[in-house]
Amino acid sequence: MRRLAFTLAALCAAAPAAFAQDANDTSAAALISKFAAEAGITADAETGKAFFLATQSGGGADTPSCSSCHTADPKATGMARTGKEIAPMALSVNPKRFTDTAFVDKWFGRNCDSVLGRECTATEKANVLAYFASI
């Protein structure tokens, strides 16, 4: 039992925090500006909301929408298909969101493919980030 406790303690000590977003090299505002400039648009939170809630096609059968895992409320804690919790997307309840460029790129890359079967456009990224920053 002591051996087990030690092992668990060692595991905890060695484990970096899940969902590490500690680069702190960007912000939601900076990312929105960057994607909006790339797309040549003005970011629109309402369009982003509709995109977030929409049922898409082209992606995986278990992930038809962003809200499949993130829930329809960005302020709520989501849950991956594995049972793992996903921290809220809304900046107002989770200020650490969108502060790590590599993290944001990695998850747009993975999740747009899972939901849409393709990469997201700069327009979609700018709008959905504007939605998360607005609520």
Next chain:
Amino acid sequence: MPSPGIAAKSTPKPAVTEPQTRVWDIFVRVFHWSLVLAVAIAAASGLMLESRILLLHISAGLAAAALVAARIVWGFTGTTHARFADFVPSGAAIRAHLAGGTRHLGHNPLGALMVLALFALVLGLAVSGLLVLGGIDKSGPFAPFVSFGAGSVVLGLHEVLAYGVLALVAMHLAGVVFESERSHENLTRSMLTGAKAKRPGDHESRPRPAHPLLAAAVIVALAAGAWAFNSAQAARPVPGLPVATLDPGYKAACSECHIAYNPSLLPAASWSGIMAGLKDHFGENAGLPAAEVEAITNWLVAHASETADTKPAYRIAARITQPPYSITGSRSWKRLHDDIPDALFASRAVGSRSNCAACHADAETGRFSPFAIDLPKESLK
């Protein structure tokens, strides 16, 4: 089996009031009925094959063995009819009894053989059970010495011995009924009250004094020895355990979406297959940069199920060799979890079959000890 000859020489029905004599002392009676209880619990919990009551099974089995050990001490230090010297029969005595010999106040020769056989099997079950616990579950005093393969072989022996005890219990009950009929007495009541009718012609026993303080001292010494042995074994390293510390890079990348599975839960080739297909990882894109994929794959392969001597490595992981390399999709995993309701997997506390750690506190160690299972209560309706 008693021959018809015994019944033929049945004594005539005795008078209603006979002089009584004390045969079974309090130690023998408490031992007997405690052993009945311990064996009943061990047998019932063992036959259920349910890991969540394994601790009860082990406790009852060890209690039965401890009772037998104490009874053996009392067999050298106790009252007249408790002594082995009083009842362990010679070959001639067994033959004479089968031919319809005199009535015994203590154990008759056939009853004595039953006593010895039960003692041997109960002790054999405790030792083989601890060997199984050490080899298969990597727990208990023999964990440092017994491999999974050896533990699996001993498990077969443990089961044979267990059915042997059940057979002996049935024969014992038949013997008690037969002998009670033959000698017109209630042997079961005698084991409760300790008293038996003394009749002319009974087999003569040499009276022996009891030494309860000596018996207590020896029993305490045996218990201390068992405790010291167990403590010494617990301090030894257990070979064949899965890698204890997860690679930080693996854990950071892979435990974002699911628990950090111990690498001993899949064979090396299956890990390579999984890592080569991260772009479609159980229905989702879990892609990583190529350098990260290579580093994580190397670490997983180096600590894959082939390196672990555990139950999950042999019973589950070793059989998962085909895409999509799903642990929870494997037949062996499903069989081990077939009594868990779907609602529990879907509950908020668990969420998914892949969330091993919701119920197995030691999931990340790859051990999956039966003692580390705790089903979330809020979900059990």
